[in-house]
Amino acid sequence: MHIKIKEREIEMINEALKEIQRGTAEVIDEERIEKLLKAYFEEGKTYTVKAGFDPTAPDLHLGHTVLLQKLAIFQKYGARVQFLIGSFTATIGDPTGKNITRKVLSKEDIVKNISSYTTQAFKILDESKTDIVYNDDWLGKMSAADMITLASNLTVARMLERDDFSKRFKSNTPIATSEFMYPLLQGYDSVYLKSDVEIGGTDQKFNLLMGRQLQKAYDIKKQQAVLMMPILEGLDGVQKMSKSLGNYIGVSDAPNDMFGKVLSISDDLMWRYYELLSNKSLDEIAVLQQGVQDQTLHPKKVKEDLAFEITARFHSADAAQNAKTEFEKVHAKSQIPTDIAEFSVNETVWICKALVDCAIEPSTSQARRDIKQGGVKIDQIKISDDKLQLTTGEYLLQVGKRKFAKLKVN
RNA sequence: GGUGGGAUAGUCAAGUGGCCAACGACGGCAGACUGUAAAUCUGCUCCCUAUGGGUUCAGAGGUUCGACUCCUCUUCCCACCA
Incomplete structure (x- = not known):
């Protein structure tokens, strides 16, 4: 006994x-x-x-x-x-x-x-x-x-x-x-x-x-x-995670950001994050790894689970679920996100200025470049005219895949 | 304290009198592609309603038609000697 x-x-x-x-x-x-x-x-x-x-x-x-x-x-x-x-x-x-x-x-x-x-x-x-x-x-x-x-x-x-x-x-x-x-x-x-x-x-x-x-x-x-x-590598997978390098996932990042950032890490780095951040046991992780190797499990799915776990830890399961849905909507189906910052002005504005004012471009010079390269969309349609004036109406402005703003011109 | 060397864009790093808003690398942004905000390839990367203008190469003066480049001083850093 x-x-x-x-x-x-x-x-x-x-x-x-x-x-x-x-x-x-x-x-x-x-x-x-x-x-x-x-x-x-x-x-x-x-x-x-x-x-x-x-x-x-x-x-x-x-x-x-x-x-x-x-x-x-x-x-x-x-x-x-x-x-x-x-x-x-x-x-x-x-x-x-x-x-x-x-x-x-x-x-x-x-x-x-x-x-x-x-x-x-x-x-x-x-x-x-x-x-x-x-x-x-x-x-x-x-x-x-x-x-x-x-x-x-x-x-x-x-x-x-x-x-x-x-x-x-x-x-x-x-x-x-x-x-x-x-x-x-x-x-x-x-x-x-x-x-x-x-x-x-x-x-x-x-x-x-x-x-x-x-x-x-x-x-x-x-x-x-x-x-x-060990020092956790940042999103780039090379340098250590730090705020000054901008390769970090903050504990208080919004659920959507957190989820997206985890998904953006490379497949290799994902295992590192699993080991250091997940609450899953090492045995469970080994099963996942085997699954990916056998191609019975899709790496994206495994990464999504990790993103979900981490997002849920700092927010909630609901928030994580929403982030997941949102991510699929915006990236996989390239639809527009649910929440977009809204701005309004009282007179006709020049497109470049508008982009800067809506904080989705850092300078009008950058805005011109992006327009030239086809990186700017208004209401989902690419524009090429960097002299465009926005007259009265409502516009959905987009730079690249990730930056959106709604602008109302009165 | 003495002697010598250095400071260039977000970072590293070329440029040693005009061709310099300044090579290149990294980073960043955009495009294509994709399971992804990954990888890869391509383009861009000081600001300004722009075929032009403005402000930059540690800081302040000076030489010169013209300076990142030459001179003087200042600040900071490094090495060697003490």
Whole structure:
């Protein structure tokens, strides 16, 4: 009897471990994670998992949710999440980038960003098992002496080992001295929070390990396990998903956009997204993959299912269904979308100007070019005259396949 | 602190007195094609009611009929030396 319970426990722990390991790029100190899980299953002991977020932009995208979903898994198995907001680092500004020093955010901006951040995050995380912490609560109080003590834990040679520093150093890209402080500060967060596990992207490896090193140096009697998630590629399938590259799917994107963006990824990239973003089990995904290979399943159908799942997660099943119908209407059958922005003017307008005013062209020069190339339609009919004047009436303006506007001329 | 090198469009990167709104690559946009907003191929890619005009090559001056190109100063970056 007793042995049976033991067996059941081991099974559960293994199951949990498997789920935790899914999609990870690297796990350091797996044993520790196993021990934490064991303590949870046997004694109901909870533990802490830390993840840091930078509040510089108010929008989360799917790249962030890879981490969030992993955190949610941990919550399922007894973890309290330390949702760390890098409020200190944001206020001093990160000098990464060339000549432009990043704008220093005001306290109000940060607070504003964070509230939108957390509402988005709680679409995935369990709020009751999450502690939101701000690192300026402790980093802000450190003295110069504390900082120097902290800095003495790291040699310049070691710092230069860090991949992006060494790359930048070799390619003569500037590195500000303050940037050297970042890994230390992030590592110190783990000391202060006494984190049991920290998760982050593979690009964070150095910083994550710094947490381990500093926890040892400050002798807090534990060293965090580190779990690294791969960086999610953006829509282009090459570069990492980021807002500045414009290849992202935002958590708060409209359902139609979200659905369409997922469908626009390549068939290869789709599997990556499945692994990192879908709630389907790896076995289920393998079945889909096999199906596509045998040609018993159409890749478009598989991709649509993924688009549906993701859209439904951040909106609702209904919204996802609508997005799907809409997409088919607009793209497969090339009909016009349901919702189109409407504009009106009070006098005859020149077509190029009208397109700019309706925000579907950036400049009249661009509008002329698109007209010349046959990219502009009025009421579904291609036009070729870039001098056309729109007189009284209602028009459906279209640029390319995706940009629509209704214009009423009075 | 000294010496030398550099800053060009969204990014990277050519251009070293007129042929420069500025090669090329990437990105972006449009067209064709397609299961897709994928892939591929083609065209376009500073602004302006345009066979013309305006504003650009870190910033400010100067030389010249004419400057991204030459000179001076300023700002920022890099390397070597200290």
